[in-house]
Amino acid sequence: MTQRPMLEISSISKSFGAVQVLHDVSLSVAPGEVVVVIGPSGSGKTTLLRCINLLEDYERGAIAVDGEPIGYRLQGNERVRMSERDIAAARATVGMVFQSFNLFPHMTVLQNIVAAPVRVKGVPRVRAEARAHELLGTVGLSDKAAEYPVRLSGGQQQRVAIARALAMDPKLMLFDEVTSALDPELVGEVLAAMRQLAQGGMTMVVVTHEMSFARDIADRIVFIDGGVIVEQGKPDEILFTPRTERVRAFLKRYNDRYRI
Amino acid sequence: MNNFNPLIHSFPYLLRGAGMTVLMATTSVVPATILGVLLALLQVFGNRALRTAVIAYVFLIRGVPLLVLLTFAYYLLPLTGVDLPPFWGVVLVITFYYAAFMSEVFRAGILSLPQAQWDAARSLGMTRPLLLQIVILPQALRLAAPPYVSLCVSLVKATSLVSIVGLWELTMASREVVERTLAPFQVFIGAGAIYFCICYTLALYGRHLERRVIHGH
Numbered sequence: 001m002t003q004r005p006m007l008e009i010s011s012i013s014k015s016f017g018a019v020q021v022l023h024d025v026s027l028s029v030a031p032g033e034v035v036v037v038i039g040p041s042g043s044g045k046t047t048l049l050r051c052i053n054l055l056e057d058y059e060r061g062a063i064a065v066d067g068e069p070i071g072y073r074l075q076g077n078e079r080v081r082m083s084e085r086d087i088a089a090a091r092a093t094v095g096m097v098f099q100s101f102n103l104f105p106h107m108t109v110l111q112n113i114v115a116a117p118v119r120v121k122g123v124p125r126v127r128a129e130a131r132a133h134e135l136l137g138t139v140g141l142s143d144k145a146a147e148y149p150v151r152l153s154g155g156q157q158q159r160v161a162i163a164r165a166l167a168m169d170p171k172l173m174l175f176d177e178v179t180s181a182l183d184p185e186l187v188g189e190v191l192a193a194m195r196q197l198a199q200g201g202m203t204m205v206v207v208t209h210e211m212s213f214a215r216d217i218a219d220r221i222v223f224i225d226g227g228v229i230v231e232q233g234k235p236d237e238i239l240f241t242p243r244t245e246r247v248r249a250f251l252k253r254y255n256d257r258y259r260i
Numbered sequence: 261m262n263n264f265n266p267l268i269h270s271f272p273y274l275l276r277g278a279g280m281t282v283l284m285a286t287t288s289v290v291p292a293t294i295l296g297v298l299l300a301l302l303q304v305f306g307n308r309a310l311r312t313a314v315i316a317y318v319f320l321i322r323g324v325p326l327l328v329l330l331t332f333a334y335y336l337l338p339l340t341g342v343d344l345p346p347f348w349g350v351v352l353v354i355t356f357y358y359a360a361f362m363s364e365v366f367r368a369g370i371l372s373l374p375q376a377q378w379d380a381a382r383s384l385g386m387t388r389p390l391l392l393q394i395v396i397l398p399q400a401l402r403l404a405a406p407p408y409v410s411l412c413v414s415l416v417k418a419t420s421l422v423s424i425v426g427l428w429e430l431t432m433a434s435r436e437v438v439e440r441t442l443a444p445f446q447v448f449i450g451a452g453a454i455y456f457c458i459c460y461t462l463a464l465y466g467r468h469l470e471r472r473v474i475h476g477h
Binding site for chain 1: 376377379380381382383384385386387388390394395398399402
């Protein structure tokens with residue numbers, strides 16, 4: 001018997017006005033699996049990620065996290081939007097880390113991390129703070145709890161953002177090009193935190209341009225172009241022996257650009 | 261012109277008038293601020309009907325001088341049978357007038373926050389009321405602080421108009437003194453200086469608050 005997927009995306013489609021950015025995309029992610037999504041700019045990677053926790057609405061299809069629908073329920077053949085409260089509750093089970101960190105600038109690092117556990121999940125503050133300190137320890141920022149985000153480097157802010165998402169004990173973590181806004185020398189520390197998370201068995205969907213990291217961390221790589229999944233498979237298959245011309249062309253462009 | 265005796269003698273009287281000015285301003289500014297935040301929220305998040313109603317209200321109020329509104333209320337209120345003491349009638353008009361301007365300042369603060377802040381709060385499972393309360397409004401109000409303080413200063417000065425409808429405050433007190441002493445320059449220099457001190461103090465306090473909330477934490 002196959003295990004129930006942690007994330008099940010079934011035939012979703014999404015348009016921005018007249019432009020369709022996702023065409024009938026389906027993707028299933030097993031518990032503990034790390035799926036890395038690659039593809040050219042504007043291919044729909046980020047939109048797909050944002051649909052998973054309904055930061056973007058989608059027009060057709062369904063998404064379920066650990067068997068629970070997120071965003072829409074099916075009543076007969078009707079697709080019915082869940083209440084805002086139910087959507088918020090569903091989002092709380094999915095952690096997301098953004099390209100531009102998106103920490104709350106008016107809160108300290110500690111406040112950033114405990115705000116949601118305390119106010120959304122009702123965790124007692126003392127317990128939430130203890131957990132926050134523990135998480136800051138695992139991302140190597142134990143001494144930064146009282147700082148405001150503006151006083152941290154990009155890499156540190158991004159690690160706080162990871163700790164903030166983890167503080168909700170999510171079932172699934174989404175990473176949206178989390179190293180793209182970082183100086184090259186700060187990328188390593190963020191990738192290390194993600195690698196540690198993957199080794200700990202977290203289910204992750206990662207959109208990235210870091211191919212060596214993708215190869216290193218991914219159980220599976222999904223290549224998206226033009227809003228459709230063009231190819232998916234084991235990292236070495238996709239990166240070294242791609243079956244389609246589009247993936248080959250993308251990787252060639254990538255290698256040309258990053259060859260030193 | 262050189263004789264400032266009339267001002268010196270009447271200064272305590274003018275200060276009493278200034279007390280009334282401050283009382284009127286502080287009584288108006290609190291409800292105006294609350295109503296301003298409420299109107300801003302309705303304009304950003306309300307349904308189409310509410311949004312239209314708020315926009316119409318803001319445009320209407322912004323298009324009519326405060327003096328006209330005060331005079332209008334002065335004649336209208338007795339006709340409606342509402343027996344409101346003049347002080348409260350004036351406070352009501354100033355409140356509704358400044359709430360319209362404040363709502364625009366707060367709305368600008370809310371809209372100037374990057375979408376990323378909303379995304380981050382939503383992704384953590386926050387409902388709209390919660391994310392407004394702990395993420396959006398604290399930042400939006402900070403952004404709105406400088407123009408908000410300017411509006412408060414303007415509100416203090418606007419109270420001078422109520423002397424037209426017969427309410428006693430600093431400007432009215434000054435006019436009375438002028439009638440007795442026939443020394444308009446000296447007296448109004450004094451009144452102007454008192455207004456300046458009130459507004460300057462307010463502006464300084466605004467700067468202090470701004471520094472504390474934005475930089476000092």
